[in-house]
Amino acid sequence: MLKFNLIVAVFFLSISIQAQNKGFLERKNINIIKNGPYFGVQKGKFIIAELGGERQWKDYQLRKPKTHALNLGFNYDFTNDVLGYDVGYWYKPSNIGFTYGAALLLRTDFTNTEVGFAPVIGYKIWQVHVQTGYQFLLKIKSASFETNTLFISLRFVLINNTKIKK
Numbered sequence: 001m002l003k004f005n006l007i008v009a010v011f012f013l014s015i016s017i018q019a020q021n022k023g024f025l026e027r028k029n030i031n032i033i034k035n036g037p038y039f040g041v042q043k044g045k046f047i048i049a050e051l052g053g054e055r056q057w058k059d060y061q062l063r064k065p066k067t068h069a070l071n072l073g074f075n076y077d078f079t080n081d082v083l084g085y086d087v088g089y090w091y092k093p094s095n096i097g098f099t100y101g102a103a104l105l106l107r108t109d110f111t112n113t114e115v116g117f118a119p120v121i122g123y124k125i126w127q128v129h130v131q132t133g134y135q136f137l138l139k140i141k142s143a144s145f146e147t148n149t150l151f152i153s154l155r156f157v158l159i160n161n162t163k164i165k166k
Contacts, residue, residue, distance in 0.1 A: 030060040031165045040129075040155030042075060044148030050075040052086070054157050067092040067124075069101075082109050082147050090131075092124060099124050105135055109145040114138065118151075127157045 035055040042048040052073015059066045068091055075084045090101030099122040107114045114137040122131030132152040 029166070032056075032058040032060055033163045033165065034058070034159045034161065036158045036160040038071065038073065038129075038155045038157040040153055042148060042151050042153040044151035045146065046077050046079050046148055048075045048077045048082075048084070048148060050086075050153065050155065056157075064094045066094075067099075077147060080109065080145055080147070082107055082145055084108075084147070088120070090120065090122065090129075098122065099129070099131070101131070103133075105137065107137065107145075107147050112142070112145060113140045114147070115140065127159060129155045129157065131155070 033055070035053065038050070038052055038054050040050040042050055050073055052071055054069055054071040056067055056069040058068075069089065071086070071088045071090075073086050073088075075086065076082070077084075084105060084107045086103045086105055088101060088103035090099045092099045099120075101120050101122070103118045103120065105114075105116045105118055107116075116135055116137035118133045118135040120131045120133035122129055124130075130152065133150075135147070135149050135151065137147070137149070
């Protein structure tokens, strides 16, 4: 019985010391920042190649870590000679689940230009991100070119820089 009491006393003393040092029992706020280039393909009515860069911020927790990301890229439709620029944002509320986001768009065939936005929903696992959405485009002039409206895209992000902030 004496050994059991001694073990329990040492256990509670070590927990008390750790709690006073605010080490083991304190919830630490760890943020992970990753960035790098991405490449991908977009499929709708046409197949479009994508290239750009992405920056991700992840709030590291064991339960429901949140991830935010900004991306900037361009895409090109080789069939119709349409160049596009995208600025996007997405949010992932947990480790396993969907991503929700939006993008601002600019499309041009070097004669006519369209601008717009696209709400997107997707799924991201590791560095592969599948998104689908609809591009709402406003014609600045009477545009005569075609581009994707309803689309699905597959992107792969090459993380080349990771920072951990505690």
